[in-house]
Structures are given as C-alpha cells and as structure tokens.
Amino acid sequence: IVRGAEDQDTVFAETLGRLKSMFQFALAISALIGGFLAAWSWVYVLLPSSLSLFSALIFAFTIRLPPGCEEVSGKSGGEDGLRASFVHLKRSLAEFLGHRRMLANGTAEVIGTAVGEATYQFRVTFIAGVWPAAWLGASRMLDNLCAALGFLFAGKLIRRFGEYPLLIAGKVYGRLANLAGLLYPGIHSPVVMSSAGLFYGLTDVSRQSLMHQLYNDGQRATLGSVVALLGALVLALFAPLLGFVADLYGPV
Numbered sequence: 001i002v003r004g005a006e007d008q009d010t011v012f013a014e015t016l017g018r019l020k021s022m023f024q025f026a027l028a029i030s031a032l033i034g035g036f037l038a039a040w041s042w043v044y045v046l047l048p049s050s051l052s053l054f055s056a057l058i059f060a061f062t063i064r065l066p067p068g069c070e071e072v073s074g075k076s077g078g079e080d081g082l083r084a085s086f087v088h089l090k091r092s093l094a095e096f097l098g099h100r101r102m103l104a105n106g107t108a109e110v111i112g113t114a115v116g117e118a119t120y121q122f123r124v125t126f127i128a129g130v131w132p133a134a135w136l137g138a139s140r141m142l143d144n145l146c147a148a149l150g151f152l153f154a155g156k157l158i159r160r161f162g163e164y165p166l167l168i169a170g171k172v173y174g175r176l177a178n179l180a181g182l183l184y185p186g187i188h189s190p191v192v193m194s195s196a197g198l199f200y201g202l203t204d205v206s207r208q209s210l211m212h213q214l215y216n217d218g219q220r221a222t223l224g225s226v227v228a229l230l231g232a233l234v235l236a237l238f239a240p241l242l243g244f245v246a247d248l249y250g251p252v
Contacts, residue, residue, distance in 0.1 A: 010155065010158065010159050011155075012209060012212050013154060013155040013158045013159075013205050013206075013208075013209040014154075014155025014156070014159075015155070016154075016155075016205055016208055016209070017151045017152060017153070017154035017155045017201065017205045018151070018152060018155070020151040020201065020204070020205070021148045021149075021151035021152040021201070022148075024144045024145070024147045024148035024151060024201070025144070025145075025148045027140075027144040028140075028141045028142075028144035028145045028148065029141075031137050031138075031140035031141040031143075031144060032137050032138065032141045033137075034137050034140075035134065035135070035136060035137015035138060035140075035141075036137065038133075038136075038137065039134055089222060089226075092219045092222045092223050092226075093223075093226065095219065096219070096223055096226075099214070101214060102211075102214045102215075102223075105207070105210055105211055105214065106211070106223070106227050108207075109207055109211065109227055109231065110227060110230045110231045110234055111234065112207070113228075113231030113232075113234075113235065114231055114232075114234035114235040114237075114238045115238060117231075117235050118235055118238050118239040118242050119242065120143075121239070122239075122242055122243070122246065123178075123193065124136060124139070124140075125246070126181075126182070126185075126189075127139050127189070127190045127193075129185070130185055130186060130187060130189050130190065131187070131190055139190045139194065142190070142191065142194040142197075143194045143197045144197070145197075146194050146195060146196075146197030146198045146200075147197040147198070147200045147201045148201070149198055149201070150197060150198045150199060150200055150201025150202045151201035151202075151204070151205060152201070153201075153202075154166075154201050154202050154204075154205035154206070155205070157202060158202075158205065158206060158209060163206035163207075163209050163210050164206075166199075166202045166203065166206045167203050167206045167207065169199065169202075170199030170200070170202050170203035170206075171199075171203065173196060173199050174196040174199055174200070174203075177192055177193055177195055177196040178193055178196060180192050180193075181193040211223075211224070211227070
C-alpha cells in the first residue's frame with residue numbers, strides 16, 4: 001500500500017506515540033517498585049538499575065541492520081565501511097547546518113531535552129519537602145502514567161489539531177502547572193505538577209514528527225542520533241549548573 005506523504009507523517013506520529021507509551025507504562029511500574037525497594041535500602045534500587053543498563057549494552061551488540069540496509073548505510077565492512085560512515089555523517093551535518101528550519105528545530109530540541117530533563121530530575125527535591133520519602137516512587141509513577149496517556153493519544157490529536165498548536169498548548173500548560181505547584185505548595189503540588197506529563201507526551205511526539213518531516217531517508221537515523229547525543233551532552237553540562245544555583249538560592 002502506497003501512502004501519501006501526509007498520511008505517512010500521521011502514521012509515524014501514531015506509531016511513535018504508542019511505542020513511547022509502552023516505555024512510560026514500564027517506567028511507572030519500575031518507579032512504584034523502586035519506591036518500595038528504597039524503603040528498605042538504596043542498594044536494592046541501584047543494583048537492579050546497574051544490571052539493567054549492563055543488559056541493555058549487551059543486547060545493543062546483537063542488533064543487526066535489516067536486509068537491504070547495508071548498501072544504503074554504506075557499511076561494507078572494514079576501513080572502507082568506516083570511511084563511508086564518516087563521509088555520510090559529514091554530508092548529513094552539512095545539510096543540517098545549512099537548513100535554517102531544520103537547524104532551528106534541532107537546536108530547540110537539544111535545549112528542551114537538556115533543560116527539561118535536568119529540571120524534571122531536580123523536581124524530586126521539591127516533592128520531598130511536601131510528600132514523605134516513601135511516596136516519592138508514587139510521584140514518579142504518576143508522572144509516567146500521565147506521560148503514557150499523552151503519548152498514547154498523541155497521534156490522534158496531531159491528526160486533528162496539528163503539531164504546532166499542541167506544542168504551544170503543552171509548553172503553556174506545563175509552565176502553569178509547575179508554577180501553581182511551586183507558588184502554592186502543599187500535598188496537592190506533586191499531583192498538579194504531574195498533570196503536565198499529559199502534555200509531555202504530546203509535545204515530544206509533535207517535535208519528533210516535525211523533525212521526521214524535515215529529514216530525508218538518508219539522514220533520519222544519523223541526524224536523529226546526533227541531536228540526541230547533543231541533548232545528552234548539554235544535559236551533562238546544565239545539570240551540575242542547576243544544582244550549583246540551587247545550593248546558592250534554594251531548590252525553588
């Protein structure tokens with residue numbers, strides 16, 4: 001079945017949303033289990049986490065390209081394959097930097113990933129002040145459940161409203177929900193702040209859908225990986241800075 005470009009973009013958003021919703025449901029379960037394990041000892045939390053990361057690394061080495069992709073990727077093996085990969089990366093980066101809209105969206109995604117993830121991870125410091133430590137796992141679980149619902153219905157909402165309206169609505173509601181929880185602290189604050197997760201799934205799929213429309217088939221995996229790597233690097237730089245500022249002026 002040959003689909004039009006617009007229909008393919010919608011299918012991409014719906015498929016990505018359903019896939020990421022499964023991750024969020026899994027994170028919700030692990031957050032709840034982690035909360036119970038932490039009540040006994042942090043060792044019981046850190047040890048399974050380390051084992052899961054090590055297992056993911058092992059499974060990564062078993063992944064192989066689908067049939068027919070070797071020729072497209074230029075991975076013919078050995079030194080020639082390595083050289084072809086760097087040539088492909090150079091060409092993709094040159095086109096990325098020369099495309100104003102692609103560069104703007106990619107930069108926004110890098111900054112949004114770094115700042116958003118750092119502030120999200122740091123938010124537990126505030127929640128620990130209004131909820132008992134034993135409830136912190138439940139707070140994370142609520143975040144992930146709301147995000148899972150957002151991811152699950154992202155494709156259908158993008159089909160109806162489009163990416164940009166959902167991005168704007170998600171950013172506005174996220175800021176308002178977090179401000180409401182901070183300015184009026186209480187036992188309700190984590191619930192109010194977790195509700196922003198509903199729009200997290202919508203905005204994430206909307207961003208990915210926009211980037212998907214800009215990339216061609218030869219760039220998609222390469223530039224997607226580069227943008228993700230840059231987001232992780234900026235996060236590594238911004239997170240300690242956020243902690244330093246919090247030590248000076250307080251977590252709020």
